[in-house]
Amino acid sequence: MTDAATDSVVEFPILRKCPYEPPAEYGEMLATGGPSPIRLYNGTQGWLVTGYDDAKAVLSDPLFSSDAANPGYPMLSAAMEGTRAFSTLITLDAPEHTRLRRTVISEFTVRRMNGLRPLIQQTADELIDAMLAADKPVDLVQAYSSPMAGSVVCHLLGISYTDMQEFVAKSRDVPLETSDSLDADDVGSAMNAHLIPVTRYLYQAIMEKESEPGDDLLSRVIAKHVATGALTHEELVSLCFLFFGAGQLPTASMISLGVAALLENPGQLAALRADEAVLPGAVDELLRYISVSDLSGLRVATADVEIGGVAIAAGDAVIVANGAANRDTEVFDEPSVLDVHRNARAHIAFGHGSHQCLGANLTRVELEIAYGTLFRRIPDLRLAVPASELTGLPGSPLPDIMSMPVTW
Numbered sequence: 001m002t003d004a005a006t007d008s009v010v011e012f013p014i015l016r017k018c019p020y021e022p023p024a025e026y027g028e029m030l031a032t033g034g035p036s037p038i039r040l041y042n043g044t045q046g047w048l049v050t051g052y053d054d055a056k057a058v059l060s061d062p063l064f065s066s067d068a069a070n071p072g073y074p075m076l077s078a079a080m081e082g083t084r085a086f087s088t089l090i091t092l093d094a095p096e097h098t099r100l101r102r103t104v105i106s107e108f109t110v111r112r113m114n115g116l117r118p119l120i121q122q123t124a125d126e127l128i129d130a131m132l133a134a135d136k137p138v139d140l141v142q143a144y145s146s147p148m149a150g151s152v153v154c155h156l157l158g159i160s161y162t163d164m165q166e167f168v169a170k171s172r173d174v175p176l177e178t179s180d181s182l183d184a185d186d187v188g189s190a191m192n193a194h195l196i197p198v199t200r201y202l203y204q205a206i207m208e209k210e211s212e213p214g215d216d217l218l219s220r221v222i223a224k225h226v227a228t229g230a231l232t233h234e235e236l237v238s239l240c241f242l243f244f245g246a247g248q249l250p251t252a253s254m255i256s257l258g259v260a261a262l263l264e265n266p267g268q269l270a271a272l273r274a275d276e277a278v279l280p281g282a283v284d285e286l287l288r289y290i291s292v293s294d295l296s297g298l299r300v301a302t303a304d305v306e307i308g309g310v311a312i313a314a315g316d317a318v319i320v321a322n323g324a325a326n327r328d329t330e331v332f333d334e335p336s337v338l339d340v341h342r343n344a345r346a347h348i349a350f351g352h353g354s355h356q357c358l359g360a361n362l363t364r365v366e367l368e369i370a371y372g373t374l375f376r377r378i379p380d381l382r383l384a385v386p387a388s389e390l391t392g393l394p395g396s397p398l399p400d401i402m403s404m405p406v407t408w
Contacts, residue, residue: 012038012048012319013076013295013397019390020257020290020399026050026324034308035318046074046317047310050324052331052348054308055297058320060353064299067093072300074317076397086195088242090296090355097354103225104239105358107156107217113361116156120366123151124373132377137384137405145255145404146248148370153247156362157240158216159205164244167198195241202237217243246359250292254363255370256401258286261338262371264387268340273375282340283367288347289338292399294323296351322348323399380408 014023029036035047035054049055058064067073068084068091075081083091089100106112127147131138138144147161150168154161206218210226213219218240225231262269272282297320301312312318326347327335350357357363375381383390384405392400 009037009039009045010048012040012046015397016392016399019392019401020261022291022294022321022323022327023397026321026327030324030328034310035312038319040074040317041077042075044072044074044317046072046319047307047312048324049297049307049318049320050328051308052325052328055320055322055325055348056352057307058299058318059297059348059351059355061305062094063301063303063305064318065093065302066091066097066299066355068298070300072315072317074298074300074319076295076298076319082195086238088238089358090242094354100231100235100239101354101358103231104217104221107220108358108361110361113365116152116362117365117369119155120152120369121373123148124369125377128373128377137407140259140404140406141252141256141401142403144374145252145259145370148255149251149366150248152362152366153244153251156217156247157243158209158214158218159202159240159244163201164248167201168248198241199237202240203233206233206236206240243359246357247362251363251366253398253400254287254290254292254367256404257290257292257399258283258367258371259374259381259406260383260387260390260401260404261286261289262375263381263383265338268338269375272340272371273379276372276376278340279368279372280364281343281345283364283371284347285338285340285342285344286367286371287349287363288326288332288335288342288344290399291323291326291347291349293349293351293357294321294398295319297322297355322351378408381406382408 010025010029014025016023029048029050033051035049037045038048039045049058065073068087073084073091075084089097092100127144131143134143150165151161154164206222206226209216209218209222213223218236221231221236221239226233226236262272268282272278299318299320301314301316301318303314305312326332326349329335331346332342332344350360350363384407390401390404392398393402
């Protein structure tokens with residue numbers, strides 16, 4: 001067993017120098033083997049899991065809790081502290097997690113998501129029509145990625161895209177810095193000021209769906225589970241909030257980041273254009289390469305356990321870096337190379353185990369259409385600024401692009 005406590009402790013999270021490349025420190029941690037000791041913004045010490053096998057072990061072991069109410073649960077910044085009392089599907093353990101997930105899992109089947117292809121295709125074409133009619137350069141994030149992701153998830157849920165975008169815009173006022181200079185109470189108040197109007201809006205939308213149901217996820221879940229008493233209105237609000245957030249922000253980032261990565265790897269983009277049959281596999285390779293939901297595996301050990309030869313004590317904070325696990329050389333040859341012909345389906349960009357992302361099928365369909373349509377209709381698309389000028393959200397350790405000027 002390794003006595004990792006004697007090793008140097010890394011201040012965490014680690015900010016990125018490139019929006020779609022993981023920090024160099026991930027590679028150094030992978031090389032050491034086993035979880036690495038880290039210290040969070042508030043001085044809490046814990047473990048970062050970077051190896052692929054170790055990551056899957058943690059994410060599938062019920063001894064590692066997802067309950068954010070547990071004092072040992074890792075928070076990456078003061079801004080996150082305000083979410084402890086706002087439970088969602090991703091911060092619940094069995095049996096509550098199992099019960100809630102079962103009420104909605106049938107809404108995310110491959111068949112149902114493929115049924116959205118015409119709507120997603122229409123959305124992509126309309127957004128590109130507007131891009132082509134606009135003055136150049138165009139910000140791909142605002143003109144394509146964000147409205148694409150937002151409108152699709154809002155259509156799925158049956159809520160107003162325009163209304164939800166107002167909430168997204170206001171959420172940017174919530175401080176996200178990871179330093180300990182922020183007052184946690186002030187940040188919590190800012191977070192609550194953002195969350196309360198959103199939850200009220202979603203609650204009202206659910207009430208309206210009860211009176212006038214439509215052909216959408218909310219209406220079907222209300223009929224199947226709320227009407228029978230199996231699901232409360234408050235639980236459905238929480239689920240809806242999670243689905244919107246997960247369907248909007250990470251998907252929008254993945255569209256932009258995937259386009260940027262392909263433009264920076266012209267040989268891979270040429271291979272994609274030469275044979276559209278490569279596209280589904282390329283989507284998984286881009287998901288692996290970028291790992292847009294890196295650090296989503298936040299856990300706390302509920303018992304003494306050993307992972308990768310390292311002793312983790314009950315109460316220890318544990319974070320799974322799937323952005324590192326998806327670059328593990330024991331699983332992927334030359335993982336730092338983008339290869340659209342790679343069989344990357346084994347990636348864990350969607351997590352693993354009982355908390356694996358419910359929206360994986362939708363994300364794959366959406367990305368396939370988003371990339372394929374954009375590069376088909378604008379074959380000479382290119383960045384309007386050097387790639388080095390593309391920056392993510394200030395103070396965020398996650399893959400993201402705030403603005404992406406493109407031209408053609």
